[in-house]
Every structure is written in C-alpha cells, then in structure tokens.
Amino acid sequence: MEDKLRMAILDMNEGRPNQGMRCIRDIAAMYSSAFDIDEFDVRSKNEVPGLEYDVYISSGGPGNPLEGNGIWDKAWYNLVGDLWEHNLVNPHEKKYMFFICHSFQMACNFFELGTLAPRKSTSFGIMPVHLTKFGENDPIFKMLPDPLYAVDSRDFQLIQPDLDVFRMHGAKILALEKIRTHVEYERAIMAVRFSDEFIGTQFHPEADPIGMKIHFEKSEVRENVIKNFGQEKYDTMMDHIDDPDKIELTHDTVLPLFIENAMNSIYEKNAVLV
Numbered sequence: 001m002e003d004k005l006r007m008a009i010l011d012m013n014e015g016r017p018n019q020g021m022r023c024i025r026d027i028a029a030m031y032s033s034a035f036d037i038d039e040f041d042v043r044s045k046n047e048v049p050g051l052e053y054d055v056y057i058s059s060g061g062p063g064n065p066l067e068g069n070g071i072w073d074k075a076w077y078n079l080v081g082d083l084w085e086h087n088l089v090n091p092h093e094k095k096y097m098f099f100i101c102h103s104f105q106m107a108c109n110f111f112e113l114g115t116l117a118p119r120k121s122t123s124f125g126i127m128p129v130h131l132t133k134f135g136e137n138d139p140i141f142k143m144l145p146d147p148l149y150a151v152d153s154r155d156f157q158l159i160q161p162d163l164d165v166f167r168m169h170g171a172k173i174l175a176l177e178k179i180r181t182h183v184e185y186e187r188a189i190m191a192v193r194f195s196d197e198f199i200g201t202q203f204h205p206e207a208d209p210i211g212m213k214i215h216f217e218k219s220e221v222r223e224n225v226i227k228n229f230g231q232e233k234y235d236t237m238m239d240h241i242d243d244p245d246k247i248e249l250t251h252d253t254v255l256p257l258f259i260e261n262a263m264n265s266i267y268e269k270n271a272v273l274v
Contacts, residue, residue, distance in 0.1 A: 005266060007035040007259075008053040010076070012061035012102050015044035019215050020060050020100070023206035027255045028057070034263055043068075048075040051086055051095065055262050057255070060101030060204060065156055066109060066116060077110055087197055092269050096262035098255065099200030105156055107200050108192065111169055114161040119154065119188075124225075125233055126240035126247055127152040128178045129190045129203060135174035138193060140257045147178070149246035150190075150203035151212065157188035158202065170195060177202075197262070205254035209241050216241070 007028060011021055028037050035055070040047040043061065046069075058076075068074070083095045099107045109116050128147035135141040141148075161173060175191035190202040215221055216238065225234045240246045 004036045005034055005054040005263065006052065007031070007037045007055045007057070008049040009037065009039045010049070010056065010058040010103070011039060011041050012043055012059045014062060015041070016062060018060075019211045020204060020206055023204075023208050023211060023251070024057055024059060024100075024255070026208070027206060027251075027259070030256065031259050031263070042072050042076055046072045046075065048072065048079050050079075051082055054095060054266055055259060056083070056095065056097040058097065058099050058103035058107075059206075060103065060153075062102070065102050065105035073106075076106065080107060080110055084195075084198070087195065094197045094265065094269070096197045096258070096265075097199075098258050099198075100206065101154060101202060101204055104192070104200035104202050105154075105158065107194065107198075108158045108189075111171065111194060112162065112165050113169075113171060113192065114158050114165075114189065116156060116158055119157050124153050124229060125237045126150070127203070129175045130178065131175050132173050134172040134193070135191065138172075138174050139261055140199070140254055141174050141191065143253050143257060144250065145245070148175075148250055149240060149243075150201070150205060150250050151207035151247055152177075152203050154202065158192075159186045159188055161189060174199075175201075196265075199258060201254065203250075205250050207247055208251045209248045212241050212247065213238070 009024055009028060013021060028035070038049065040049050042048055049056070083097060087094050105116055108114060126149055129150050131141055131146040131148070136146065166172070172193045173189050174193055177188045177190050188202060191200065193199045216225065222234065
C-alpha cells in the first residue's frame with residue numbers, strides 16, 4: 001500500500017471555541033484513508049508545521065489580521081513564504097494550501113495584493129457571492145452557481161486590488177461580495193487563486209447547515225444576532241441555512257474539491273516520476 005499523504009490543519013482561532021474548526025475536521029476526516037492529518041494551534045501555542053506536509057488548510061479566526069504577537073504570525077508568514085518558494089523550485093513536488101477568512105486576509109497582506117481595511121460595519125450572515133470571469137473558469141468555483149451563497153463573518157476586507165502585483169504572481173480574483181446598489185463602498189474581494197496550488201476565500205466555505213442551525217438556535221446567540229443585526233437578518237439567515245442550494249452546496253464543493261484536486265495532482269506527478 002502506498003504511503004499516506006499528509007495534511008496540516010492550522011487552527012487560527014486563538015483557543016476560542018467555534019464551529020469552523022469542527023467543520024474543517026469533519027471535511028478532512030472524509031479523506032482520512034488518503035491522509036494522515038495533524039492539527040496545529042497557531043495562535044495560542046505558537047505551533048506552526050514545517051514543509052513536510054502535502055496539503056495545508058489555515059482556518060479563520062478573530063481579531064485584526066494585521067496584528068500578531070511577533071512569534072506565531074512571523075512563523076505563519078515564514079511558512080507561507082517557504083511553501084511558495086518550495087513550489088517555485090520543485091515543479092514535481094508541489095505543496096497545496098487553502099486560506100479561510102482571517103488566514104485569507106493575512107495571505108493577501110503577505111502577497112501585497114491590495115488594501116486590507118476595517119469595514120464600516122461587520123459583514124455577517126449568509127451572503128450571495130458573485131463569480132468573476134476567472135471564477136467561472138476556475139477548477140473549483142466553476143462547479144458552483146453565480147451567485148453562490150456562503151457564510152460571511154468579518155470586520156476587515158480586501159479592497160483596491162493592485163493588479164500589477166496580481167499579474168506578477170499570476171494571481172486571479174475569483175469572486176466579489178454582493179452588489180450593493182444603495183451604497184458607494186467598493187466591493188470586497190471574496191476569493192483569490194494565488195497559484196494553481198494556493199487558493200483562499202474571504203468567506204467560510206467549511207460552514208455546514210447542521211452546525212450553523214444548532215449554533216444560531218441557541219437562545220443567547222439568537223438574541224445577540226437580533227440585537228446587533230435585526231430580526232429580519234436572523235430570519236433570512238435561518239431560511240438560507242435550510243436551502244440545499246445555498247451553504248450546503250458551498251460546503252460540499254469548495255474544500256472537498258480543493259483536497260481532491262490536490263490529491264489527484266500529487267498522485268499524477270508521482271506516477272510520472274515512477
């Protein structure tokens with residue numbers, strides 16, 4: 001039997017309990033026959049993996065993506081840079097990485113793709129996300145409708161892309177936030193393919209309907225959402241959770257396809273080298 005591939009899950013939640021990590025673990029577990037899976041508590045324990053893994057998934061997390069303690073954030077950026085350099089000089093042994101929300105913001109900051117700025121107000125709920133032409137032709141996103149629906153929870157956003165830097169890296173904008181005709185704010189970038197191996201989303205593709213429903217039906221969570229965002233927002237969100245064509249489809253598509261595409265590419269390259 002072939003040796004298993006290795007997957008690293010980077011927990012960026014600073015020790016706070018959340019649904020995102022449970023969802024990432026559940027999706028990763030679907031591929032446990034192909035992968036040995038290890039988890040790293042990046043922000044609480046300054047744990048960052050080395051280059052020995054094949055696939056990396058870096059989670060969302062709280063706080064300002066431009067701030068760290070000078071230890072974990074430096075180590076995380078070093079990892080991203082080292083993996084990128086590894087891929088440049090090892091065409092037959094690529095490493096794959098997915099960045100979610102907070103990690104996506106940090107990655108965009110690392111590659112200097114645009115302006116990372118605080119939002120005027122928190123974006124929260126199940127939102128439509130619109131594909132660009134690149135998104136419509138992307139190996140993962142072309143499998144989703146336009147707009148797709150995704151869980152959005154953020155106080156920061158990537159805007160004002162530096163298209164020269166995008167071209168220099170070969171990066172592509174795959175998706176933008178919902179069209180808002182009643183405000184003049186620039187639409188945030190919601191997904192980027194940094195390279196064939198690196199991809200990230202501003203939203204939470206890992207979110208599953210069952211976990212979301214249990215979480216938002218808790219009385220304290222429900223009251224908090226209604227207090228901050230209103231009853232209508234809460235009711236709309238709960239309706240979207242029950243719709244199989246919304247976050248369930250996104251959950252079943254984005255991360256699973258990322259893992260499967262990475263796995264297939266690695267196996268194909270290995271077969272060529274044999």
